[in-house]
Amino acid sequence: MPFNLLVLACVSYVILLFSVAFLVERRARRGRLGWLRSPLVYTLSLSIYCTAWTFYGAVGYAARSGLEFLTIYFGPTLVFVGWWWVLRKLVRIGRQHRVTSIADLISARFGKSNLLGVIVTVMAVITTTPYIALQLQSVVLSFGVFAAHAPDGSAPLGPGATAIWVAAGLALFTILFGTRNLDAKEQHHGIVTAIAVEAVVKLFALLAVGAFVVWGLAGGVTGVMERIDASALSSWEMRPGRWTGLLLLAAVAVICLPRMFHVLVVENYDEGHLARASWAFPAYLMLMSLFIVPIAVIGLERLPAGSNPDMFVLTLPLTEGQGGLAMLAFLGGFSSATSMVIVEAIALATMMSNHIVMPLWLRLWPTGAMSEDVRAVVLNARRVSIAIVLAMGYGYYHVSGGSGALAAIGLIAFAGVAQFLPAMIGGIFWRGATRVGAVAGLLTGFAVWAYALFLPSFGPDAVLSAALLSDGPWGLSWLRPQALFGAQAMDPLIHALFWSLFLNATAFFLGSVLTFPGPVERLQGAAFVNVFEGAVGPGGWGSGHVEPEALLGMAQNILGEEAAQTLFEEAARAQGKRQSILPDPTPAFLSDLEQRLSGSVGAATAHAMISNLAGRGTVTVEDLMTVARESAQLMEYSAQLETQREELARTATALREANDKLTQLSVQKDAFLSQISHELRTPMTSIRAFSEILAEGDLPPALVARNGRIIQDEARRLTRLLDDLLDLSVLESGKVQLSLGMANLREMIDRAIQASEQVKPEMRVSIQRDLAAETLFLRTDADRLTQVFINLISNARKYCDAVQPEIRIAVKTKAGRVRIDIVDNGSGIPKDAQALIFEKFARLPGEMRAKGAGLGLAICREIVANLGGTIDYLPGQGGAAFRVFIPLRLEVQAA
Amino acid sequence: MRIPRRPVFLGRIPYRRRRLRDAARLLPLFGLFLLVLPLLWSPPGSALRLLSGDLVYLFAVWLGLIGVAAGFAPGLSRHADDGDDSVDGDED
Incomplete structure (x- = not known):
């Protein structure tokens, strides 16, 4: 195949990419993104994980180390399949805090520290430079393959020249589409779409070569399986250390590689896309590696010994005379290399401009944020950074002379970003x-990585002397780079990964545990860790004095005039301002503005810029505490409200009960009034009637005597009723005169029983008493207490409806009080009436018209209360039961 | 002081959603187990162990993981927004 044709294909492919990127950018500017921002494009853009290292190197890796190459894909598969653990949180944080790179994430998390931003940026540049060199090398190698197969042997360009042309072309493309504008969200639609196209090209190319190898050369699936088992690969042994170590390494790399972080988090347009990518990206990886082993096996079998297995994807079709297929494969490899370099360069350039150039510039010209067009400065810084990154990649390629297997360099880079x-x-x-x-x-891990893996990778006597490698520095053998602390049996890569990550994590943990974070750090930490639980307080800006005009001027310089004015106008509207487009510089507005700016220049720089104007660079611990206090006060206030609410509910219940009782009492009172009128009228009527008869005269003396007696009885009954009423009112008013003295309880009960025998004298009632317990002396008003007993015992006689009535009187002394229970064996008092029996004029329904007007128990209660005791109805005793508590010694009241 | 609490019991649909998340969390661990399982097999070269067998096994596991993840994805993304239920704060 003529070399010129190859160059022509290359150039037309690049032109295709340019036009795709250009058209998409134009659509994006018109706001018509549509399918360009679908999960499919997102997933395909993730495929920059598969670089030229995957495209060419995986086959070489398989030819050298069997199935071990699969770990490089299994790691990411596990991370994506388990996206609910880490990726979801990363993407949410990235979107919420407008993170622009992995350096920005780490710097923003730890208090917008610029130092951390610089450290991460420098580490990222150092670790990925060899990786970029690797891509250039693969393109040069693939050109070389074609040159070697060219019939006329013409190769107009040497390897060095090819590398220069490729590096320069890539730099141009990246600068054109990666730094066209300073997007508030740092997203590059054109480039992402171009990369999606490249993803399709490389997948298609690799599948085409694979299909040709399996069905064209090996005779189908069964043929391939036989050849695999027969090949040299089959003696490959799965080494536990490397297998698990590489799984871990690849899993870590897929989130830590700057370019992966860029497409995964920064270019993420919709969190929902991640769910789709969680299985679609592993599926892409699986398809990419489906034919790797067959290509390696057939390549080893068919190609002459000593040919570079890294290039089998190209050399196999070429030697089989499939020029077109080889061309396709070449384009696939070319797109793998270019897409990786483009995104890596953008990611690194963003870091360099945001964390190194801008802070320096702000320090040198502190007022620059106001006076000059910051956008131009940022964009130019990015352009220069991209050129520097590619120049460094070329420089590394040039210095290292394009040596070393592709896979080894890739793994060293992986361990670095890990x-x-x-x-x-x-x-x-x-x-x-x-x-x-x-x-x-970070510093510990990086130092160990450099000492144990990166520097030795140049070979003995290149950077580290051979003596140091074999004996350790100053003859300290336990510090040998590839056998730290005597760990000699480990594979060098796993050894370096193990020690660097272990010491890194230890230093990180100890440093964190032993120090106290600053206020901004604590705010950011809470905001990052609790990203799913909503915002954490205001962003840390006090309401200092800052001119909104100055803020607008700065925002215009960074975001562009229109975007900045829209942002300010919306904020002013949200604050309720109708006249002016300038909002008040409230803390909320300042932190919102800071977030917008950080989308363009990184968190640390945005923070520094606003502090320049707002005059106060940091929040103080006091501010933090104010925030905490405010929320604590809120919580306390709501707790108070809650208590008040409960109290109100309790009061309402009590009121309702009282109201019920009042209503019931009012009904009772009405009933009583009619009753008392009746009670008073009946004796009055008979008195009047009989006195009229007497007044008529000439009656037999016997009749006169009888009528006189009736009148006397009725008058007595009337008097008793009135006496009772009077007695009760005296008792209730508390003005009763008690005649206190020592009295025997047994005598009182004896008297009460005797007196109550007047009630239903014909009735035989057995009375059970405990004479021994009753024999005790009380200091009380004996007459009054006897009155209570008479009342209770009479009631029992009156109302007990048992066939063989029985009254039990039990006495017990306890803690200075005497308890007297009077229980009968009748049917008792119905439950609904129990609450009312002590009320005045209460009468049970259906109660026989006995003497008295329902005042007896009310009087009892008042007497007992005056004697310092209580009287209660005792439910559940088989009959009516009353319990009286009386103090053993009633003290004389002051009154 | 009373701290507002989240409900202790959930309805049927949120309950299913929580369990789906549990399953999604467990999936990578399960996958890791299956991927390191071949380390325990008999050494290569013997009649019991063929490279093609390893290859088929690993790709089958891979495909299975992709399939299960694809099955989980719609249910997970539909309600990805309703707050986090970090592992310790889980309530059933």
Whole structure:
């Protein structure tokens, strides 16, 4: 195949990418994104995980180390399948805090620390430079393959020239589409779509080569399986250390690689896309690796010994005379390399401009945020950074001379970025993580990685001397780079990964536990860790004095005039301002503005810029405490309300009960009034009638005597009723005169029993008494107490309806009080009447018209109360039962 | 002081959703177990263990994980917004 045709294909492919990116950018500017922002494009853009290392290197990896290459895909598969653990939180934090890169995430989490931003940026640049060199190398190698197969042997460009052309072309493309505008959300629609196209191209190319190998060369699936078992690969042994270590490494890398973080978090348009990608991305990876083993096996079988297994994807079709297929494969490899370099360059350039250039610039010209067009500064910084990143990649390629297997360089880079893991995961899951801990962890991990893996990878005597590698520094053998602390039996990569991550995490933990975080750090920590529980307080800005005009001026410089004015106008409307477009600089507005700005220049820079104007760079502990106090006060207030509410409910219940009772009493009173009138009228009527008869004269003396007696009886009954009423009112008013003295309880009860025998004298009632217990002396008003007993015993005689009536009197002394129970064996008092029997004029329904007007128990209650005791109805005793408590010694009241 | 509490018991549909999340959390651990399982098999080269067998097994596990994740995804994303139920704060 003529070399020129290859170059032509390359150039037309690049032109295709340019036009895709250009058209999409134009659509995006018109706001018509539509399917361009679908889960499919998101998933395909994630495929930059598969670089040229995957495309070419996986086959070489398989040819050298069997199935081990699969771990590089299993790790990401596990992370994506388990997206509910980490990815969901990362994406939510990224969107909520407008994170622009992994350096921005870590710096923002630990109090918007610029130091951390710089550390992460430098580490990312150092670890990924070899990786970019690797991509250039793969393109150069693939060109070389075609040159070697060219019939005329013409290769107009040497390897170095090819690398330069590719690097320059990529830089141009990235600068054109990666730095067109300073988006508030740092999203690049054109580039993402171009990368999605590249993802399709490389998948299609690899599947085409695979299908050709399986069905064109190996004779179908069964043929391939036989050849696999027969090949040299079959003796490959699965080594537990490397297998699990590489699984872990790949799982970590997929979230820590700057370019993966960029497409995964920064370019995420909709959180819902992540759910789709959770299975679609692993599916893409599976398809990419489906034919790797067959290609490796057939390549080893068919190609001459000593040919580079990294290039089997190209050399197999070429030697089989499939020029078109080889061309497709070449384009696939080319797109893998270019898409990776483009996104990596953007991610690194964003970090460099936001964390190194802008802070420096702000420090040198503190007023610059106001006076100049910051946008231009940021964009130019990015352009220069992109050029620097690619130049460094080329430089590394040039210096290293394009040596080393592709896979080895890729894994070293993976182990380097894995050092971000403790700070990142600790930062989003552990509120106790502090800035000092993060710095300590990152520096420790990075140092160990460089010492144990990166520097030795250049070979003995390149950076580290051979003596140091074999004997350790100053002859300290336990510090040998590849056998730290005597761990000699480990594979060098796993050894470095183990020690770097272990020491990194230890330093991170110790640093965090031993230090105290600053206020901003604590606010940010809470906001990151509790990202699913809504906002945490205001963003930390006090309501200082800042001119809204100055803020608007700065925002215009960064966001662009129209976007900034819209933002301010919306905020002013939200504050209820109708006249002016300038909102009040409230803390809420300031933190919102800061977030918008951080989407363009990173959290640390945005924070610094606003502090320049607002005059106060940091929140104080007092501010934090105010926030905490306010919320505590709110909670206390609501707790008070709750208590009041309960109290009100209780009062309402009590009132309702009282009302019920009052209503009942009112009914009773009405009933009594009619009753008392009746009671008074009956004797009055008979008195009048009989006195009229007497007044007529000439009656037999016997009749006169009888009538006189009737009149006397009725008058007595009337008097008794009035006496009772009078007695009760005296008792109730508390003006009763008690004649206190020592009295024997037994005598009182004896008297009461005798007196009550007047009631139904014909009735035989057996009375059970406990004479021994009754024999005790009380200091009380004996007459009054006897009156109570008479009343109770008479009641029992009156109302007991048993065939053989029986009254039990039980006495017990307890704690200075005497308890007297008077119980009969009748049917008792119905439950609904029990509450009312002590009320005045209460009478049981159907009660026989006995003497008295229902005042007896009311009088009893008043007497007992005056004697300092209580009287209650005792339910559940088989009959009517009353319990009287009386103090043994009633003290004379002061009154 | 009274701190407002979340409900202790949930309706049928939220309950199912919670269990789906539990399953989604467990899936990668289960996958990891299946992927390291071949380490326990008989050493390579013997008649019991063929490279093609390993290959088929690993791809089958892979496909299974993808299929289960695809089954979980719609149910998980539909209610991804209604707050977090971090592992310890789970209520049933």
